[in-house]
Amino acid sequence: MAPSISNFSSVFLVLLALYLGLIHQVMSLSTAINITISPPNYCAPINATDVDRVQFALNLEFCQAEYFLYGALGKGLDSISPDLAQGGPPPIGARKALLLNPDVARISEEIAYQQVGNIRSIVQTVGGFPRPLLNLGLINWGLFFDLALGKPLIPSFNPYANSLNFLLGAYAMPDLAQLSYVSAIPSLTTNSSSLSLASKLLPIKAGQSAVIRTLLYPNATQMVPPYNITVGEFTKAISQLTNTLGKCGIKSEGILLADTTLGAENRTTSNVLSADANSLSYARTEPEILRIVYGTGNERLPFGFFPKGANGKIARSFLLI
Ligand SMILES: *[C@@H]1O[C@H](CO)[C@@H](O)[C@H](O)[C@H]1NC(C)=O
Numbered sequence: 001m002a003p004s005i006s007n008f009s010s011v012f013l014v015l016l017a018l019y020l021g022l023i024h025q026v027m028s029l030s031t032a033i034n035i036t037i038s039p040p041n042y043c044a045p046i047n048a049t050d051v052d053r054v055q056f057a058l059n060l061e062f063c064q065a066e067y068f069l070y071g072a073l074g075k076g077l078d079s080i081s082p083d084l085a086q087g088g089p090p091p092i093g094a095r096k097a098l099l100l101n102p103d104v105a106r107i108s109e110e111i112a113y114q115q116v117g118n119i120r121s122i123v124q125t126v127g128g129f130p131r132p133l134l135n136l137g138l139i140n141w142g143l144f145f146d147l148a149l150g151k152p153l154i155p156s157f158n159p160y161a162n163s164l165n166f167l168l169g170a171y172a173m174p175d176l177a178q179l180s181y182v183s184a185i186p187s188l189t190t191n192s193s194s195l196s197l198a199s200k201l202l203p204i205k206a207g208q209s210a211v212i213r214t215l216l217y218p219n220a221t222q223m224v225p226p227y228n229i230t231v232g233e234f235t236k237a238i239s240q241l242t243n244t245l246g247k248c249g250i251k252s253e254g255i256l257l258a259d260t261t262l263g264a265e266n267r268t269t270s271n272v273l274s275a276d277a278n279s280l281s282y283a284r285t286e287p288e289i290l291r292i293v294y295g296t297g298n299e300r301l302p303f304g305f306f307p308k309g310a311n312g313k314i315a316r317s318f319l320l321i
């Protein structure tokens with residue numbers, strides 16, 4: 001008995017050390033990167049073809065698809081529509097979430113299947129590529145939330161633990177895809193199939209984001225157990241992390257504001273839609289998106305949700321190795 005308990009606790013200690021070491025690494029990495037890289041055109045649109053731009057979004061659609069498919073159904077794209085993954089490796093660590101709230105369970109299932117159709121349309125319109133390796137495991141989620149809150153959460157954040165956590169994990173996903181389409185659309189060729197498809201995907205991402213934010217809003221002032229942090233504070237922290245990593249200003253705001261400064265017409269503190277001073281959608285370029293989903297603030301340095309980098313010509317063009 002005694003040896004197995006001590007084995008268990010040493011394994012645990014090694015994991016804990018590894019985990020805390022990772023947090024430290026990522027935090028010092030992002031600080032260092034922040035200081036060293038700030039070229040002038042950091043936020044300007046990049047040069048790319050229609051096909052490359054629409055394919056870029058496929059990375060985000062894959063990530064959101066696997067999170068919702070596993071979370072809602074306990075199985076991923078390889079079980080539902082395996083051809084769409086084009087032989088890409090299965091995601092790391094995705095699992096079924098304990099969704100006891102019936103609205104969250106049914107809406108998550110619906111979003112999961114929406115993702116399958118959205119991926120199929122992209123593949124049929126501009127062609128696809130193999131699904132990139134995605135890390136949706138607990139250590140990565142824990143790191144992402146620790147970075148957002150600026151301190152290690154104890155216990156570490158588990159998005160699969162309950163309905164509320166699952167929504168908080170989902171919170172940034174359709175929003176990032178929405179902002180990516182808003183950025184891409186003005187660059188697409190008039191009357192092209194890419195433009196037509198992107199303009200049909202955009203409202204779906206905006207709708208998914210609004211639904212998630214609206215499900216969270218009534219609970220904004222409620223604590224997220226077991227943390228002494230409210231739902232509203234969590235959304236603010238995640239939004240701020242995406243803004244810090246993206247490095248192109250405020251483009252995401254939490255669901256409840258401390259004052260009316262970022263509210264609609266500077267008059268509201270409710271913030272069910274995250275939008276600019278004229279309540280228009282923000283936009284994020286492809287490199288901005290990569291800085292965020294890699295979690296490193298650097299489009300050339302993959303980590304986080306895409307440990308081996310995103311796929312497609314745009315994302316691969318930034319990789320140094
Ligand atoms: C990056 O720089 C900005 C502006 O100088 C600062 O607000 C932000 O906290 C920095 N982020 C990190 C991770 O150091």
Ligand SMILES: *[C@@H]1O[C@H](CO)[C@@H](O)[C@H](O)[C@H]1NC(C)=O
Pocket residue numbers: 047048
């Ligand atoms: C953008 O790419 C096209 C096609 O590769 C090229 O002809 C053009 O010169 C590029 N423009 C800039 C500003 O790099």
Ligand SMILES: *[C@@H]1O[C@H](CO)[C@@H](O)[C@H](O)[C@H]1NC(C)=O
Pocket residue numbers: 101104163164167215216218219222
């Ligand atoms: C919001 O709080 C209510 C009351 O505590 C709870 O029943 C509901 O499940 C919560 N919503 C989510 C999405 O967790």
Ligand SMILES: *[C@@H]1O[C@H](CO)[C@@H](O)[C@H](O)[C@H]1NC(C)=O
Pocket residue numbers: 191
């Ligand atoms: C758009 O493209 C279609 C076929 O690709 C063509 O029939 C139509 O005339 C075009 N419309 C405009 C406004 O260019």
Ligand SMILES: *[C@@H]1O[C@H](CO)[C@@H](O)[C@H](O)[C@H]1NC(C)=O
Pocket residue numbers: 228
């Ligand atoms: C929870 O946070 C509030 C304010 O943010 C603070 O006043 C309170 O002492 C905290 N409670 C615990 C148990 O940490």
Ligand SMILES: *[C@@H]1O[C@H](CO)[C@@H](O)[C@H](O)[C@H]1NC(C)=O
Pocket residue numbers: 261265266277
């Ligand atoms: C809201 O406040 C910002 C500055 O915080 C200002 O630039 C903007 O014009 C204001 N909008 C309205 C509608 O008053």
